[in-house]
Amino acid sequence: MSQGVILCVDDDATVVRSLRSLLGGSVGDFDIEIAESGAEALEIALELEERRQELVVVIADFIMPMMRGDELLIRLHQIHPNALSIMLTGQSDLEGVKKAINEANLYRFLEKPFDSDDLLLTIKSACNAYQSERAVGLHNAQLNVLNVELEEMVSKLKIQQEDLTRSEAKATISTLVASVSHELVTPFGNGVLTADVLVELTRKFNQEMENGQLTRSGLRRYVDSVAEAATLIQRNLRRAGDLLANFQQMATDQASECRRTFDLATVVGEIVDTMKHRLRGKPHSLVQNIEPDIVMDSFPGAIGQIVINLINNAYLHAFEGRANGVFSIDAHLQGDSVHLTFTDNGVGIASDHMAQLMKPFFSTKVGRGGNGLGMSIVANLVEKVLDGTITVKSTVGVGTTFYIVLPLAAPH
Incomplete structure (x- = not known):
């Protein structure tokens, strides 16, 4: 099953053929798409969007007729905001590079003529970075689902509270709602902070791998750090779950005359x-x-x-x-x-x-x-x-x- 699409864009047909040859079978389960102009690249991006396929990495030439590489990358970023960009050029245009960094999620800038091994390592590193960010995004999505469930629970409890306002004895449910909301800030905050640290560790790991500086001890440190971060996230989510369980029992006791x-x-x-x-x-x-x-x-x-x-x-x-x-x-x-x-x-x-x-x-x-x-x-x-x-x-x-x-x- 495809993990996504790598798009190569260059107005030189020889370059795009060499890119296809370089990437074929070397980057795992990613589909390779080729475009010889910015307009063709945009058409491919829109088709991917319609098919709900993920655009993972874009490799684009900087100097192309009709549409420069930085302009293309910015427009592609509007269609696929999570895709990482690699720009190739034989000329230096710092303003164009700055613009691409700020507006097009530029991952790296390589000058022509580029070394094939260096380009391949950069593409693999970008794919790993994309997958790491997606994993963190899925984790954050799970946290958002938990937050939605909590909001729904609090909403239901507020409805119960409105029904119970005739009796002052039952009004303390509002205290429970405020208290559990306050206490949940810590485990959720710790979980998000740990996820942020995990993203930064992964970024540094990818950078070391890209620069050929990765050592066995560095890999061991990264694996240990990821394991520790996962344990912290698990512990904080369990703490939040325990708080919610206790809260549900207390809310049930307060909102009813249950014996x-x-x-x-x-x-x-x-x-x-x-x-x-x-x-x-x-x-x-x-x-x-x-x-x-x-x-x-x-x-x-x-x-x-x-x-x-x-x-x-x-x-x-x-x-x-x-x-x-x-x-x-x-x-x-x-x-x-x-x-x-x-x-x-x-x-x-x-x-x-x-x-x-x-x-x-x-x-x-x-x-x-x-x-x-x-x-x-x-x-x-x-x-x-x-x-x-x-x-x-x-x-x-x-x-x-x-x-x-x-x-x-x-x-x-």
């Missing part, structure tokens, strides 16, 4: 991870001390909502005007119940506010980031969804602790 069996430390850890990028700029710390192997048969979406609301409440209210705040989440098993405590070393809650703390629409910051629903939602989820209890103790100037007790298995 399932889960490990408490894992669910809380995933929720905290999604909030990290929002909390990084804050001068406070978040500590988790959850007893391992607490396996619950309950509603992870509700527990996630409780964790998010209590963290937001502490960062919005408890740490106002303070630096180096500490918010800790602790959990341990006691019989058939799970005991959770959420503690901050913040400003505390005034005694006249304690009685109203769990009431809807009560907030000391209405219009300044608070809507008065956060704590009432927490109480509703604990008591009505999870069949648990919640109590609060607070000392002004010292801090606040929320005590939540939940059954290991939520009632049916």
